[in-house]
Amino acid sequence: MKITKQTGEKNHIKLVIALEASEWEKILDKASVKASEGAKIPGFREGRAPRTVVINQIGEARVVSVAIELAVEEYYPLAAKQEQIKPIAFPKISVEKGGMTEPLTFTAEVAVLPEVVLGDYSKIKIVKSIELVSDESVEEVLKSLQKKAVEFQPVEREAKLGDWTEIDFDGFVDGKPFEGGSSKKHPLILGDKVFIPGFEEGMVGMRAQEEKDIEVEFPKDYHNKDLAGKPAKFTVKLHQIKAVNYPDIDDAFAKKHANVETLEALKADIKKFLDEEAEKKASEKVREDAIMALTKLAKIDLPDELVNQELDNMVQDLKHQAEHAKMTFEDYLKRAGGPPAGGEEWLKNQWREQAEQRVLAGLSLEAFREAEKIEATDAEVDEEINRIKAQYPQNADEIEKEYGSARGKARLGQMVGSRKAVEKLVEIATSTSS
Numbered sequence: 001m002k003i004t005k006q007t008g009e010k011n012h013i014k015l016v017i018a019l020e021a022s023e024w025e026k027i028l029d030k031a032s033v034k035a036s037e038g039a040k041i042p043g044f045r046e047g048r049a050p051r052t053v054v055i056n057q058i059g060e061a062r063v064v065s066v067a068i069e070l071a072v073e074e075y076y077p078l079a080a081k082q083e084q085i086k087p088i089a090f091p092k093i094s095v096e097k098g099g100m101t102e103p104l105t106f107t108a109e110v111a112v113l114p115e116v117v118l119g120d121y122s123k124i125k126i127v128k129s130i131e132l133v134s135d136e137s138v139e140e141v142l143k144s145l146q147k148k149a150v151e152f153q154p155v156e157r158e159a160k161l162g163d164w165t166e167i168d169f170d171g172f173v174d175g176k177p178f179e180g181g182s183s184k185k186h187p188l189i190l191g192d193k194v195f196i197p198g199f200e201e202g203m204v205g206m207r208a209q210e211e212k213d214i215e216v217e218f219p220k221d222y223h224n225k226d227l228a229g230k231p232a233k234f235t236v237k238l239h240q241i242k243a244v245n246y247p248d249i250d251d252a253f254a255k256k257h258a259n260v261e262t263l264e265a266l267k268a269d270i271k272k273f274l275d276e277e278a279e280k281k282a283s284e285k286v287r288e289d290a291i292m293a294l295t296k297l298a299k300i301d302l303p304d305e306l307v308n309q310e311l312d313n314m315v316q317d318l319k320h321q322a323e324h325a326k327m328t329f330e331d332y333l334k335r336a337g338g339p340p341a342g343g344e345e346w347l348k349n350q351w352r353e354q355a356e357q358r359v360l361a362g363l364s365l366e367a368f369r370e371a372e373k374i375e376a377t378d379a380e381v382d383e384e385i386n387r388i389k390a391q392y393p394q395n396a397d398e399i400e401k402e403y404g405s406a407r408g409k410a411r412l413g414q415m416v417g418s419r420k421a422v423e424k425l426v427e428i429a430t431s432t433s434s
Contacts, residue, residue: 001017003079003083011303013085013109014108016107017076017079019075028051032049036049063100064099072106080110087110087112088111088112088303089309091108094106094109115300116300118294121293121368121425124294124429125430126286126290126293128282128283128286131278132278133271141274142266142267145258146249146253148257149253150246151247152243152244153245154240155243157241159203159204161191162191163190164187165190166239167239168236169183172235173227173230174230181232196217196218196232197217198217199214208240210237211236211237211238213235217229218232286429290422292361293429294361294364295360295361297364298367300363310359311348314355315344315347318333365418365421365422365425366418369418374417374424376412376414376417380420381409
């Protein structure tokens with residue numbers, strides 16, 4: 001095999017691969033066998049007929065076509081490895097010449113990982129800023145716990161703000177029902193402001209089993225542009241009214257709902273939790289800022305193929321979210337403010353800049369890892385496998401099968417190595433030494 005490498009524009013490389021006559025002959029023999037699979041050739045068992053007989057039976061063009069497929073499949077990876085290129089997409093294959101009596105020459109044009117020129121990352125400096133936990137933050141958590149411990153008491157009176165209610169409603173705009181405008185036995189606490197402004201206030205004074213028309217207007221900034229700013233009428237039937245009784249926040253509350261002796265002990269636990277969350281948030285911010293700083297210093301000619309692959313992955317993740325929510329992708333996207341049609345392309349246009357930043361960050365971090373010679377040890381990979389097993393004990397066998405193989409360990413090693421690289425980058429960025 002003879003290889004000629006040509007460098008194209010924007011991280012594209014063309015390999016001209018010419019097979020030797022002996023190599024092409026072996027490929028033709030393999031192609032003869034494969035092309036004749038399923039064919040009944042008199043006098044020969046399947047796959048045993050000589051090449052000349054196969055050609056007479058199924059045609060020279062078919063054998064050569066299969067031979068080209070086999071040659072590309074075998075020799076392109078060998079050529080890429082020999083030339084030490086790292087493809088990021090399938091190659092574009094073109095046949096230059098080749099036939100039954102002429103050895104194959106083909107070209108493979110492929111996008112490769114770009115060169116990353118790192119800046120002087122030793123000068124990156126990030127200050128870790130931890131948000132102080134206020135008494136107000138502790139009180140907010142207490143109120144949230146109080147809300148979860150609420151008790152509902154059925155009442156026979158007119159509804160008022162603060163009551164729990166159960167309702168049927170049907171909404172109309174321009175005299176016609178609209179999507180999402182109807183529900184049966186819908187729970188609603190009046191005054192929580194989860195409905196359109198004026199709806200909950202319009203229910204004040206209603207009694208159980210009463211029906212009423214409530215007229216409101218959708219906000220001008222409503223997420224559904226077809227309804228934004230329009231007047232609407234809701235026909236409402238009230239089924240139940242319950243008074244909402246919140247427990248007092250005191251020592252008894254702390255003991256009953258948090259298993260601690262006093263309210264002060266509960267407040268201390270809440271503050272400790274919030275302090276830990278603030279620390280995690282600050283650490284994550286440092287990681288993000290350090291990676292962003294590394295990316296800004298790097299010089300990378302970003303291939304479109306990598307960005308498009310990242311966009312495909314992002315769209316696929318959203319489709320999985322829609323599936324998990326038991327919705328079609330189109331409905332899920334529409335609810336999030338997307339268009340009724342052409343959602344994938346719309347999303348990709350919206351997300352392109354974000355995808356570019358993700359790819360740039362990944363390439364920069366990988367180059368940093370190589371520059372710092374950071375690798376995951378076998379022990380670290382095994383430790384990571386055990387950590388995942390401990391987190392998902394019910395799936396231990398599947399985890400071992402996925403990550404226990406050489407390929408699985410290599411993939412996990414890449415993840416662990418990337419994590420170590422981020423830790424090293426943060427260490428550099430937060431160092432107080434100049």
